[in-house]
Amino acid sequence: MTELVPGGNVPLPGGILTLRVPGPFDVCALITDDSGKVRGDGDFVFYNQPAAPGTRLQGERLTIDPLRLRAGASRVTVVISSADPATPLARLPAPTLHVGGPGPRTLARFTPPRPQRETVLLLAEIYRRGGAWKLRALGQGYADGLAGLARDFGVDVAEDDASPGASVGRLNTAAHRGGPTGRMSAAPRSNAPTGRGNAVPDTDGFLGLVNSARARAGSPPVSLDARLAAAARAHASDMAARGVLSSESPDGTSLYQRVTSTGYAYLTVGEHLVSGPRTPREFVEYCLSAEQSRTTLCERVFSQVGLAYVADRSGDLYWTALWARPFSPGDLVRTENKVVALTNAERTAAGLRPLSVDPLLTNAAQAHSSDMVARAFYSHTSPGGSQPWDRAAASGSTRRTIGENIACGQRSPGEVVLGWMNSPGHRANILKPAFTHIGIGLAGGGKAGTYWTQLFGA
Numbered sequence: 001m002t003e004l005v006p007g008g009n010v011p012l013p014g015g016i017l018t019l020r021v022p023g024p025f026d027v028c029a030l031i032t033d034d035s036g037k038v039r040g041d042g043d044f045v046f047y048n049q050p051a052a053p054g055t056r057l058q059g060e061r062l063t064i065d066p067l068r069l070r071a072g073a074s075r076v077t078v079v080i081s082s083a084d085p086a087t088p089l090a091r092l093p094a095p096t097l098h099v100g101g102p103g104p105r106t107l108a109r110f111t112p113p114r115p116q117r118e119t120v121l122l123l124a125e126i127y128r129r130g131g132a133w134k135l136r137a138l139g140q141g142y143a144d145g146l147a148g149l150a151r152d153f154g155v156d157v158a159e160d161d162a163s164p165g166a167s168v169g170r171l172n173t174a175a176h177r178g179g180p181t182g183r184m185s186a187a188p189r190s191n192a193p194t195g196r197g198n199a200v201p202d203t204d205g206f207l208g209l210v211n212s213a214r215a216r217a218g219s220p221p222v223s224l225d226a227r228l229a230a231a232a233r234a235h236a237s238d239m240a241a242r243g244v245l246s247s248e249s250p251d252g253t254s255l256y257q258r259v260t261s262t263g264y265a266y267l268t269v270g271e272h273l274v275s276g277p278r279t280p281r282e283f284v285e286y287c288l289s290a291e292q293s294r295t296t297l298c299e300r301v302f303s304q305v306g307l308a309y310v311a312d313r314s315g316d317l318y319w320t321a322l323w324a325r326p327f328s329p330g331d332l333v334r335t336e337n338k339v340v341a342l343t344n345a346e347r348t349a350a351g352l353r354p355l356s357v358d359p360l361l362t363n364a365a366q367a368h369s370s371d372m373v374a375r376a377f378y379s380h381t382s383p384g385g386s387q388p389w390d391r392a393a394a395s396g397s398t399r400r401t402i403g404e405n406i407a408c409g410q411r412s413p414g415e416v417v418l419g420w421m422n423s424p425g426h427r428a429n430i431l432k433p434a435f436t437h438i439g440i441g442l443a444g445g446g447k448a449g450t451y452w453t454q455l456f457g458a
Contacts, residue, residue, distance in 0.1 A: 004110040004124075004137035007274040007286075008245040009316065012066075012126065012133045015102035019062045021095050021123065024087070025080040027062055029055055030153050033072045037154035042070070064126060066133045074128040077138075079149065081120045089115035089141070097123045099135060112139030116291055120149055129314055136276060140290045206280035206307055210297065213288055217298035222323070227262040228306025232320040234258055235273075240310040240318040245273045252447075255322070260445035265327040267335065268411045268450060270296045272321040280307070283319055301325050301412065327444065336362070336440040338413035343430055343438065343454070346421060350431050358457060361439025364388075364395040365455040368406070372453075373446035378408055388455060399437065399457035403429040408448040416452045434458045 002010045021027050028046035031054075032038055042052050050057040054068035055076060064076055080095055082088065089095075099108040115121055118141025126135050142149060211221040235258055238249050247255050255271055272293060277283040287293045302323040309319045325331065337357075344354035368382070368391055375383055386394075388404035405426045410416035420426035429435070441453040 002108040004108055004135075005245050005273075006112060006137055006139040006290075007276065008110075009134050009136040009275055010099075010108045012107070012135055013101045014067075015065075017064045017066070017107075017126065017135075018100040019064065019078060019124075020060050020098045020100075021078075021080055022060055022098075023093055023095060024083045025060070025092070025095055026083050027057060027060060028079050028081075029057070029062060029064070030077045030079060030149075031055060031069060031073050032075045032077070032153065034074050036075070036152070039070075039072075043073075066126065066128070076126045077153075078123045078125070079120060080123055089118055089121060095121065095123065097137075099124075108135060108137075110137040110139075112137070113292060115141050117141075117143040118291075119143065129316070132314070134316075143291075204280050206284070207305075209281055209284040210305065213284060214298050219298050219300045220303070222303055222305045225264070225304040225306050225324075227264040228259065228304060228322040228324055229308060230306070231255070231258040231262050231264070232306045232322045233308035233310070236308040236310040236318050236320040239273070239275070239320070240312040240316075243312055245275055245318070247271070247273065254447045254449075255320075256445060256449045257447060259322060259324065264324065266324045266444045267327045267331045268301055269322060269324040269444065270299060270302065270411055271323065272296060272319065274319045275316055277309075277317060277319060283307075283309070283321070287321070296323060299323065299411075332442070335413055335442060339417060339440045339442075339452075339454070340438060342413055342417040346417070346430055352431060352433055353436075355435060355438040355456070358397070358399075358437035358439050360395045360397040361392060361399075361437060361455045361457050362441065363439070364391040364397065365404075365439040365441030365453040366443070367391065367395070367441065368404075368455075369441040369443040369451045369453045372406070372408070372451045373443045376447060378406070378446075378448070378451070380404055380406060392455060392457060397457060401434060401458040403432065403435065403456040405429050405452075405454040405456075407452045408446065408450065410450065410452060420454070429454070429456055432456065 004010065026047060028044065030038055031043040031045070031052060038044060045052050045055050045057050047057065053070045054065045056063050062078065069076070078097065082092060094111055094114050096109060096111040098106055101107050110124060112121065112123065121141040122138040124135055124137050126133060207224055214221060235255055239245055242250070256269060259266060259269055272287055274283065274286055277286055287297045303325050306322045309317045311317050340355070340357055347354055371382060372378055377383055380388055389402040392399065392402045405420050407416050407419055410419055420430060435456040435458050437457045439455045442450055444450045
């Protein structure tokens with residue numbers, strides 16, 4: 001069985017496919033051709049219209065026979081919404097799509113990131129590539145519900161007054177209405193050249209598309225960096241060779257380690273891993289189509305980007321975009337100060353006195369974060385056996401009570417402090433009345449990205 005991530009795809013065997021989404025969800029399917037638009041009412045399968053050529057819905061079970069779809073059909077998109085229109089998806093259990101073939105074995109499973117504001121979620125699409133059929137995991141949603149669905153698939157949805165509990169009602173088509181679909185298909189294309197030095201020519205318009213989107217979001221522009229492009233190209237090539245989306249290579253090398261291996265020292269880094277888009281424009285549209293990926297593309301702190309895309313044997317493109325801010329001592333101090341400020345805001349809200357920055361605790365915290373990256377471990381106990389109080393004493397601190405929080409993978413002060421506050425043990429350290437001083441350390445380049453340390457003292 002293949003566990004899919006958003007954008008991942010898997011080849012499908014011949015015969016009838018069975019797709020299930022257990023739970024309090026309404027499942028429906030949209031049948032389209034290469035235009036991405038439905039042709040008529042018969043292209044929409046839902047609980048009030050449970051059958052179309054090659055497609056049938058029975059409760060939570062959707063069966064699809066690709067060879068019996070209507071003439072010209074090349075794609076079936078599986079959509080879910082809450083069975084109770086008054087209950088948002090964010091309040092329901094995370095949906096999981098189970099995909100089975102003609103036999104008893106489950107072919108693939110996909111659990112998308114938990115919806116936030118979305119009321120309708122595109123789970124997956126079954127699409128034809130040449131003479132074969134594939135399934136691609138999507139996990140894209142619409143905060144505007146059916147209006148978003150109508151915009152992308154060319155449908156006009158009107159509520160049926162006779163069915164007040166229905167999530168959809170009468171469907172009419174508008175074959176030439178709406179904007180681009182945002183769906184992802186693939187065609188072979190070579191990698192973009194990276195140029196020389198750290199500057200990369202924007203030969204395919206990617207940078208212009210990105211910076212236009214960032215400007216609309218109020219974020220400063222980014223520039224292309226050859227080292228990030230080289231790391232992205234190596235990772236995209238590895239994914240295309242294996243036919244899977246993954247943040248790690250078979251030998252366990254992470255994307256963050258690829259970045260540092262090019263000589264790029266980063267303060268923070270983010271990534272997009274996607275398969276399918278045919279052009280940089282389609283890739284950017286995909287990244288802007290969901291809240292989490294849009295946030296990464298428009299994140300204000302990023303100042304540089306590297307992009308690569310490589311075709312697999314069937315012609316599907318595998319994309320890696322790396323977003324980063326290079327390391328600088330000034331940025332390091334500002335990031336540490338932001339962590340302290342957010343920590344003290346939590347203490348103030350709880351009626352506690354703020355913590356003062358202690359340079360000796362700061363040195364010990366920074367040393368521990370750097371050590372975790374350098375020696376590839378993640379623990380309060382170092383490989384040599386030292387504990388937080390040992391490290392504080394080694395830095396020259398004489399404080400009698402010591403506490404420590406660590407974290408890895410978070411990209412910003414806000415993200416790491418929120419994670420600590422959502423963990424009972426870490427929260428207890430932040431809100432411990434006895435603590436009076438704090439030191440912050442962070443280092444990038446480890447297997448999980450950035451490693452953070454909070455060291456408390458009293």
